[in-house]
Amino acid sequence: MPDIPPDAQRSPxxxxxxxxxxxxLVDQSPAQAAPSTDNGSAxxxxxxxxxxxxxxxxxxxxxxxxxxLVDQSKAGPGADPSAGQGQQLSGDQFTSMLxxxxxxxxxx
Amino acid sequence: MSEVTDVVNTGVSVIHLxxxxxxxxxxxxxxANGFPIGYDGTGAFGGSFKQVTKxxxxxxxxxxxxxxxxxxxxxxxxxxxxxxxxxxxxxxxITPTLEVAYLPVDFTVDVEAxxxxxxxxxxxxxxxxxxxxxxxxxxxxxxxGQALSWREEKNVVVMGDxxxxxxxxxxxxxxx
Numbered sequence: 001m002p003d004i005p006p007d008a009q010r011s012p013x014x015x016x017x018x019x020x021x022x023x024x025l026v027d028q029s030p031a032q033a034a035p036s037t038d039n040g041s042a043x044x045x046x047x048x049x050x051x052x053x054x055x056x057x058x059x060x061x062x063x064x065x066x067x068x069l070v071d072q073s074k075a076g077p078g079a080d081p082s083a084g085q086g087q088q089l090s091g092d093q094f095t096s097m098l099x100x101x102x103x104x105x106x107x108x
Numbered sequence: 109m110s111e112v113t114d115v116v117n118t119g120v121s122v123i124h125l126x127x128x129x130x131x132x133x134x135x136x137x138x139x140a141n142g143f144p145i146g147y148d149g150t151g152a153f154g155g156s157f158k159q160v161t162k163x164x165x166x167x168x169x170x171x172x173x174x175x176x177x178x179x180x181x182x183x184x185x186x187x188x189x190x191x192x193x194x195x196x197x198x199x200x201x202i203t204p205t206l207e208v209a210y211l212p213v214d215f216t217v218d219v220e221a222x223x224x225x226x227x228x229x230x231x232x233x234x235x236x237x238x239x240x241x242x243x244x245x246x247x248x249x250x251x252x253g254q255a256l257s258w259r260e261e262k263n264v265v266v267m268g269d270x271x272x273x274x275x276x277x278x279x280x281x282x283x284x
Contacts, residue, residue: 011214094250100169101167103163
Protein backbone atom coordinates (compact mmCIF):
# COMPACT_ATOMS: atom_id res chain seq x y z
CA MET A 1 0.00 0.00 0.00
CA PRO A 2 1.44 3.43 -0.93
CA ASP A 3 2.30 5.91 1.79
CA ILE A 4 -0.36 8.52 2.34
CA PRO A 5 0.96 11.99 1.46
CA PRO A 6 0.61 14.36 4.40
CA ASP A 7 -1.48 16.77 2.33
CA ALA A 8 -3.73 14.08 0.87
CA GLN A 9 -7.45 14.84 0.89
CA ARG A 10 -9.30 12.73 3.44
CA SER A 11 -12.91 11.69 3.46
CA PRO A 12 -14.92 13.32 6.25
CA UNK A 13 -15.00 10.06 8.21
CA UNK A 14 -11.23 9.70 7.89
CA UNK A 15 -11.46 6.22 6.43
CA UNK A 16 -10.37 7.11 2.89
CA UNK A 17 -7.83 9.32 1.15
CA UNK A 18 -7.74 10.59 -2.43
CA UNK A 19 -4.72 9.46 -4.47
CA UNK A 20 -5.57 11.77 -7.37
CA UNK A 21 -7.48 9.07 -9.20
CA UNK A 22 -9.59 7.22 -6.70
CA UNK A 23 -10.37 6.86 -3.01
CA UNK A 24 -8.04 4.56 -1.09
CA LEU A 25 -8.79 2.92 2.19
CA VAL A 26 -6.69 4.28 5.03
CA ASP A 27 -4.70 1.40 6.45
CA GLN A 28 -5.48 1.99 10.09
CA SER A 29 -3.45 0.10 12.63
CA PRO A 30 -5.43 -1.83 15.23
CA ALA A 31 -4.25 0.55 17.92
CA GLN A 32 -5.55 3.50 15.96
CA ALA A 33 -8.91 2.64 14.68
CA ALA A 34 -9.69 -1.01 14.23
CA PRO A 35 -12.79 -1.90 16.13
CA SER A 36 -11.80 -3.26 19.48
CA THR A 37 -12.97 -6.72 20.36
CA ASP A 38 -11.22 -7.24 23.62
CA ASN A 39 -12.07 -4.22 25.69
CA GLY A 40 -15.00 -5.96 27.25
CA SER A 41 -16.16 -2.65 28.61
CA ALA A 42 -19.10 -2.20 26.34
CA UNK A 43 -22.32 -3.27 27.81
CA UNK A 44 -23.66 -5.46 25.04
CA UNK A 45 -27.16 -4.42 25.83
CA UNK A 46 -26.47 -0.68 25.72
CA UNK A 47 -28.75 1.01 23.22
CA UNK A 48 -26.94 2.23 20.12
CA UNK A 49 -27.74 5.86 19.30
CA UNK A 50 -29.46 6.20 15.95
CA UNK A 51 -26.78 8.59 14.72
CA UNK A 52 -23.84 6.57 16.00
CA UNK A 53 -20.98 6.11 13.58
CA UNK A 54 -20.68 2.55 12.36
CA UNK A 55 -17.63 0.67 11.17
CA UNK A 56 -17.42 -0.15 7.47
CA UNK A 57 -18.47 -3.73 8.07
CA UNK A 58 -21.35 -2.66 10.29
CA UNK A 59 -20.19 -4.79 13.18
CA UNK A 60 -19.04 -1.96 15.45
CA UNK A 61 -20.25 1.47 16.53
CA UNK A 62 -18.35 4.41 17.98
CA UNK A 63 -19.43 5.48 21.47
CA UNK A 64 -17.35 8.64 21.40
CA UNK A 65 -14.40 6.98 23.07
CA UNK A 66 -13.96 3.55 21.58
CA UNK A 67 -15.48 1.07 19.17
CA UNK A 68 -18.19 -1.17 20.58
CA LEU A 69 -19.38 -4.44 19.20
CA VAL A 70 -22.87 -4.33 17.75
CA ASP A 71 -24.88 -6.96 19.49
CA GLN A 72 -26.76 -8.37 16.52
CA SER A 73 -29.10 -10.28 18.75
CA LYS A 74 -30.52 -6.95 19.90
CA ALA A 75 -31.40 -5.86 16.40
CA GLY A 76 -35.03 -5.24 15.84
CA PRO A 77 -37.26 -7.37 13.67
CA GLY A 78 -36.16 -7.22 10.09
CA ALA A 79 -33.06 -5.24 10.93
CA ASP A 80 -30.17 -5.69 8.56
CA PRO A 81 -27.13 -6.58 10.63
CA SER A 82 -24.84 -4.92 8.13
CA ALA A 83 -26.74 -1.66 8.11
CA GLY A 84 -24.89 1.47 9.10
CA GLN A 85 -23.10 4.55 7.92
CA GLY A 86 -20.27 2.33 6.75
CA GLN A 87 -22.59 0.28 4.56
CA GLN A 88 -20.82 -0.82 1.39
CA LEU A 89 -22.86 -0.45 -1.77
CA SER A 90 -22.15 -1.49 -5.32
CA GLY A 91 -22.48 0.93 -8.20
CA ASP A 92 -25.75 -0.70 -9.21
CA GLN A 93 -27.14 -0.36 -5.71
CA PHE A 94 -26.11 3.30 -5.59
CA THR A 95 -27.89 3.86 -8.91
CA SER A 96 -30.98 2.04 -7.69
CA MET A 97 -31.04 4.09 -4.49
CA LEU A 98 -30.93 7.39 -6.40
CA UNK A 99 -33.40 6.23 -9.02
CA UNK A 100 -35.80 5.25 -6.25
CA UNK A 101 -35.35 8.62 -4.58
CA UNK A 102 -36.32 10.81 -7.52
CA UNK A 103 -39.75 12.20 -8.18
CA UNK A 104 -41.24 13.52 -11.39
CA UNK A 105 -40.73 17.09 -12.56
CA UNK A 106 -43.33 19.49 -11.20
CA UNK A 107 -44.11 23.15 -11.76
CA UNK A 108 -43.85 25.71 -9.03
CA MET B 109 -42.72 44.06 -36.94
CA SER B 110 -40.28 42.41 -39.27
CA GLU B 111 -39.84 38.70 -39.25
CA VAL B 112 -37.48 37.34 -36.64
CA THR B 113 -34.58 35.61 -38.34
CA ASP B 114 -33.15 33.68 -35.43
CA VAL B 115 -33.41 33.12 -31.72
CA VAL B 116 -30.05 33.37 -30.01
CA ASN B 117 -28.58 33.00 -26.56
CA THR B 118 -26.53 36.07 -25.73
CA GLY B 119 -25.99 34.92 -22.14
CA VAL B 120 -23.75 32.27 -20.69
CA SER B 121 -23.16 28.85 -22.21
CA VAL B 122 -22.36 26.92 -19.00
CA ILE B 123 -23.79 27.10 -15.50
CA HIS B 124 -22.39 24.78 -12.83
CA LEU B 125 -23.70 24.41 -9.28
CA UNK B 126 -22.32 22.10 -6.62
CA UNK B 127 -23.50 21.09 -3.16
CA UNK B 128 -22.28 18.99 -0.27
CA UNK B 129 -23.21 18.75 3.37
CA UNK B 130 -21.49 22.08 4.02
CA UNK B 131 -23.51 24.10 1.53
CA UNK B 132 -24.09 25.08 -2.07
CA UNK B 133 -21.50 26.68 -4.29
CA UNK B 134 -21.89 28.34 -7.66
CA UNK B 135 -18.91 27.07 -9.61
CA UNK B 136 -19.95 28.88 -12.75
CA UNK B 137 -22.99 31.14 -12.67
CA UNK B 138 -25.05 33.41 -14.86
CA UNK B 139 -28.09 33.24 -17.10
CA ALA B 140 -28.92 32.15 -20.60
CA ASN B 141 -31.62 33.72 -22.75
CA GLY B 142 -33.51 33.38 -26.01
CA PHE B 143 -33.93 36.63 -27.91
CA PRO B 144 -34.16 37.59 -31.59
CA ILE B 145 -30.75 37.92 -33.15
CA GLY B 146 -29.38 41.45 -32.79
CA TYR B 147 -31.54 42.19 -29.75
CA ASP B 148 -30.15 42.33 -26.21
CA GLY B 149 -33.42 42.60 -24.35
CA THR B 150 -33.48 46.37 -24.09
CA GLY B 151 -37.04 47.55 -24.28
CA ALA B 152 -38.45 44.13 -23.57
CA PHE B 153 -41.89 44.17 -22.06
CA GLY B 154 -43.58 41.92 -19.55
CA GLY B 155 -42.51 38.49 -18.51
CA SER B 156 -43.34 36.11 -15.73
CA PHE B 157 -41.10 33.65 -13.95
CA LYS B 158 -41.59 29.96 -14.42
CA GLN B 159 -40.02 27.23 -12.35
CA VAL B 160 -39.93 23.47 -12.66
CA THR B 161 -38.28 21.25 -10.07
CA LYS B 162 -37.35 17.66 -9.48
CA UNK B 163 -36.95 16.25 -5.98
CA UNK B 164 -34.62 13.53 -4.70
CA UNK B 165 -35.43 12.20 -1.24
CA UNK B 166 -34.14 9.04 0.36
CA UNK B 167 -36.72 6.27 0.55
CA UNK B 168 -37.43 4.43 3.75
CA UNK B 169 -36.34 1.08 2.31
CA UNK B 170 -32.92 2.35 1.35
CA UNK B 171 -32.62 4.29 4.59
CA UNK B 172 -33.26 1.06 6.47
CA UNK B 173 -30.31 -0.47 4.66
CA UNK B 174 -27.82 2.39 4.58
CA UNK B 175 -28.93 4.65 7.45
CA UNK B 176 -28.00 7.50 5.13
CA UNK B 177 -30.46 10.27 4.43
CA UNK B 178 -30.49 12.87 1.67
CA UNK B 179 -32.97 15.38 0.37
CA UNK B 180 -32.27 17.82 -2.46
CA UNK B 181 -34.15 19.55 -5.25
CA UNK B 182 -32.92 20.54 -8.69
CA UNK B 183 -34.85 22.88 -10.92
CA UNK B 184 -34.87 25.30 -13.80
CA UNK B 185 -36.03 28.91 -13.59
CA UNK B 186 -36.74 31.15 -16.55
CA UNK B 187 -38.51 34.37 -17.35
CA UNK B 188 -41.06 33.66 -20.07
CA UNK B 189 -43.66 35.71 -21.93
CA UNK B 190 -41.34 38.60 -22.78
CA UNK B 191 -42.46 40.61 -25.79
CA UNK B 192 -40.55 42.95 -28.05
CA UNK B 193 -42.41 45.81 -29.71
CA UNK B 194 -45.67 44.15 -28.83
CA UNK B 195 -45.05 40.73 -30.24
CA UNK B 196 -43.24 37.52 -29.55
CA UNK B 197 -42.72 35.29 -26.54
CA UNK B 198 -39.07 35.43 -25.62
CA UNK B 199 -37.12 34.10 -22.65
CA UNK B 200 -34.49 35.45 -20.32
CA UNK B 201 -32.68 34.56 -17.06
CA ILE B 202 -32.68 30.84 -17.74
CA THR B 203 -30.78 29.10 -14.97
CA PRO B 204 -30.69 25.77 -13.16
CA THR B 205 -31.29 25.78 -9.41
CA LEU B 206 -30.11 23.54 -6.61
CA GLU B 207 -31.59 23.43 -3.13
CA VAL B 208 -30.48 21.10 -0.37
CA ALA B 209 -32.45 20.10 2.69
CA TYR B 210 -29.95 17.50 3.78
CA LEU B 211 -26.86 15.77 2.40
CA PRO B 212 -24.65 13.38 4.34
CA VAL B 213 -20.92 13.81 4.51
CA ASP B 214 -19.13 12.15 1.59
CA PHE B 215 -21.97 13.20 -0.73
CA THR B 216 -21.70 15.78 -3.49
CA VAL B 217 -24.31 16.88 -6.01
CA ASP B 218 -23.29 18.62 -9.22
CA VAL B 219 -25.66 20.32 -11.64
CA GLU B 220 -24.30 21.53 -14.95
CA ALA B 221 -26.35 23.17 -17.69
CA UNK B 222 -24.86 23.57 -21.16
CA UNK B 223 -26.65 26.07 -23.39
CA UNK B 224 -26.29 26.46 -27.15
CA UNK B 225 -25.65 29.78 -28.83
CA UNK B 226 -28.91 29.45 -30.76
CA UNK B 227 -32.42 28.56 -29.73
CA UNK B 228 -35.44 27.52 -31.74
CA UNK B 229 -38.35 29.43 -33.22
CA UNK B 230 -41.89 28.27 -32.69
CA UNK B 231 -45.21 30.02 -33.16
CA UNK B 232 -45.69 32.17 -36.25
CA UNK B 233 -43.19 34.42 -38.06
CA UNK B 234 -44.86 37.49 -36.59
CA UNK B 235 -45.41 36.11 -33.11
CA UNK B 236 -42.37 34.01 -32.44
CA UNK B 237 -42.24 31.73 -29.44
CA UNK B 238 -38.60 31.25 -28.46
CA UNK B 239 -37.43 27.86 -27.31
CA UNK B 240 -34.11 27.15 -25.67
CA UNK B 241 -32.92 23.54 -25.58
CA UNK B 242 -30.05 22.67 -23.28
CA UNK B 243 -28.47 19.69 -21.58
CA UNK B 244 -28.88 19.36 -17.84
CA UNK B 245 -26.35 16.99 -16.31
CA UNK B 246 -26.84 15.89 -12.71
CA UNK B 247 -24.09 13.96 -10.93
CA UNK B 248 -24.19 12.52 -7.43
CA UNK B 249 -21.03 11.15 -5.86
CA UNK B 250 -20.91 9.32 -2.57
CA UNK B 251 -18.74 7.01 -0.51
CA UNK B 252 -20.27 3.74 0.66
CA GLY B 253 -17.19 1.69 1.39
CA GLN B 254 -15.99 2.84 -2.02
CA ALA B 255 -16.41 5.93 -4.15
CA LEU B 256 -19.59 5.70 -6.21
CA SER B 257 -21.06 7.91 -8.87
CA TRP B 258 -24.49 8.39 -10.41
CA ARG B 259 -25.15 10.62 -13.40
CA GLU B 260 -28.20 11.63 -15.36
CA GLU B 261 -28.18 13.85 -18.42
CA LYS B 262 -31.39 15.20 -19.90
CA ASN B 263 -32.20 17.38 -22.88
CA VAL B 264 -34.42 20.07 -21.40
CA VAL B 265 -36.36 22.69 -23.35
CA VAL B 266 -37.89 25.85 -21.94
CA MET B 267 -40.23 27.95 -24.04
CA GLY B 268 -41.28 31.55 -24.26
CA ASP B 269 -44.92 30.68 -23.69
CA UNK B 270 -44.10 28.96 -20.38
CA UNK B 271 -44.25 25.41 -21.66
CA UNK B 272 -41.32 23.06 -21.05
CA UNK B 273 -39.93 19.58 -21.53
CA UNK B 274 -37.73 17.69 -19.06
CA UNK B 275 -37.93 14.08 -20.23
CA UNK B 276 -39.87 12.08 -19.49
CA UNK B 277 -42.05 14.92 -18.14
CA UNK B 278 -43.39 18.01 -19.85
CA UNK B 279 -45.69 20.95 -19.25
CA UNK B 280 -47.76 21.83 -22.28
CA UNK B 281 -50.04 24.51 -20.88
CA UNK B 282 -49.03 27.97 -22.06
CA UNK B 283 -48.97 30.53 -19.27
CA UNK B 284 -48.83 33.84 -21.14
